[in-house]
Amino acid sequence: MTLVQHCISKVDNRYPLTLIDIGAMGGIPHKWESLRKVMRILAFEPDEREFSKLESNDRLKYYNCLLYSHTQNLKLHISKDAGRSSLTPQYQ
Secondary structure (H helix, E strand, C coil): CCHHHHHHHHCCCCCCEEEEEECCCCCCCHHHHHHHHHEEEEEECCCHHHHCCCCCCCCEEEECCCCCCCCCCCCCECCCCCCCCECCHHHC
16 A cells, blocks of 8 residues: 555545646646546636636535635736736736
């Protein structure tokens, strides 16, 4: 039994680990795949084009929104290249 398998066996499914993925384009990284059975995943993707490709399920919930440190209206500058959108216009 590997260390990861041992740790997974100790997680109580009533209290899953929580992974928060900010900028979820392309889905959850493969390195977390072995922990999916014991994790609840909250993922945020503000670009509607990328968000529309993602599928939520019981343990994985995608949100089409931008996280920011303050509550305020912001303009997200959508880049023509996926993964390059920004709050700062020059980084498009």
